[in-house]
Amino acid sequence: MNRLSIEDRAKVINCLIEGCSLRSTVRLTGVAKKTVSRILVETGKACAEYHDKIMRNLNCKVLQVDEVWSFTYCKQANIPEHLRGQDGVGDTWTWIAIDADTKLIPSWHIGLRDATAAYAFINDLKDRLANRVQLTSDGHRPYLQAVEDAFGSEIDFSMLIKMYGRETGKGETRYSPPVCIGARRRKVIGNPNRDLISTSYVERQNLTLRMTNRRFTRLTNAFSKKLENHKHMMAIYTMNYNFCRIHQTLRVTPAIESGVANHVWTLEEIAALMPDTAHQKTT
Numbered sequence: 001m002n003r004l005s006i007e008d009r010a011k012v013i014n015c016l017i018e019g020c021s022l023r024s025t026v027r028l029t030g031v032a033k034k035t036v037s038r039i040l041v042e043t044g045k046a047c048a049e050y051h052d053k054i055m056r057n058l059n060c061k062v063l064q065v066d067e068v069w070s071f072t073y074c075k076q077a078n079i080p081e082h083l084r085g086q087d088g089v090g091d092t093w094t095w096i097a098i099d100a101d102t103k104l105i106p107s108w109h110i111g112l113r114d115a116t117a118a119y120a121f122i123n124d125l126k127d128r129l130a131n132r133v134q135l136t137s138d139g140h141r142p143y144l145q146a147v148e149d150a151f152g153s154e155i156d157f158s159m160l161i162k163m164y165g166r167e168t169g170k171g172e173t174r175y176s177p178p179v180c181i182g183a184r185r186r187k188v189i190g191n192p193n194r195d196l197i198s199t200s201y202v203e204r205q206n207l208t209l210r211m212t213n214r215r216f217t218r219l220t221n222a223f224s225k226k227l228e229n230h231k232h233m234m235a236i237y238t239m240n241y242n243f244c245r246i247h248q249t250l251r252v253t254p255a256i257e258s259g260v261a262n263h264v265w266t267l268e269e270i271a272a273l274m275p276d277t278a279h280q281k282t283t
Contacts, residue, residue: 069113
């Protein structure tokens, strides 16, 4: 049986990063669902390995971090009794960092929204940096201990604590956050520049994530059924965001702007990272 060419793999990856579900990718490419799933897994692993290797000694200066909610298998309120307490079922949070200057995503982590996940995420971020940075988070308390444990005093850390009005709407409005009525800047460690205390860039990146990664789209059945596949798709998304997608304001990719890459990657280059093990099966 013929193996999928690099070009055909790139077509599958293109569908996945443009917000297509697995089944719609099957219909658009003619590749069997099992093969699409195999490409997702193998490409995700390859992208995660490349990201871990290349994102080192980064000269970032201003970083913003945030957490994005999603769920795997089912929503938290619908977890069956026999699955309660198991990893990878229910609420799933993606912790993500972005460089405010280059728009590079140097680190991300998928887990719960607790102190353990905060510690893993912040320590991974710290290991990728070459110098002191200014870091801004939201008011999520686990950041306080995690940042102190990872960086000590070698960081300028602040929190942007937003204040929201009382939510009174019903129906569709419950899918939107309450109206933000103000924000308080809180210096935590070091001497952060007050003018740079912001989470606007990372929150805008969260919109791109929800628009282009189908597993984050609300009110659909395209959510991840397995935590492993959720992580694989996040690895592919990050690789495309950093290396292939030209940022509108930068006019280059974040990887080029930060000096991590010297050219705009193609999807064929991402496809070439995966092992040559996927077979072509048409539906």
